[in-house]
Amino acid sequence: MPEDLDLEQLDTEIEKENKVETRIKDLSGKVKTIAEERDTEKRLRAEDKAKAEGLQKEVEFLNSFGDQLSKHPEASPFKDKIKEKVLKGYSIEDATISTLASEGKLTASQKEIHIDNVAGGSAAVNQPITGGRKEVSQMNREEKRNLLLEAEQRGDIQLN
Secondary structure, three states: OHHHHHHHHHHHHHHHHHHHHHHHHHHHHHHHHHHHHHHHHHHHHHHHHHHHHHHHHHHHHHHHHHHHHHHOHHHHHHHHHHHHHHHOOOOHHHHHHHHHHHHOOOOHHHHOOOOOOOOOOOOOOOOOOOOOOOOHHHOOHHHHHHHHHHHHHHOOOOOO
16 A cells, blocks of 8 residues: 555645646746736837827927028928928928028028127127227238338338
8 A cells, every 4th residue: 555655645746746837837928928018018108209209390390390481481392301301300490401402492692601700709899990090009010011101102201
């Protein structure tokens, strides 16, 4: 009989091992399922975020495009091309100008570059004095030379 007991005991141990293996398989399946769900959720969030950013850029484009039309009325037919560039990251101004330039619709007056006075100092604009004579102490060397040459031509001074 002791041999029978050993067999029964072995059977119960095998069943316990099978239960453990089954439990491990179930848990690993659950881990895999949860990981897949997490990855799917991350992907959906990323897609939603990208869609929201795209919509935000589109709204900003539509709000700013009217201003560009007042500056560049010929931009209206190229709205889609300009919008495409804005959605890729261009500023509305850059997209408008580059599109109009590539289409040959940018006029010469629009190509002018306005350069602000970048000289530092006071905020007041120093206007040149007109109509009055400068004092000799305020003149630079070239101005003094020109005055001497003019005086010599008039005959006011003479060099020996």
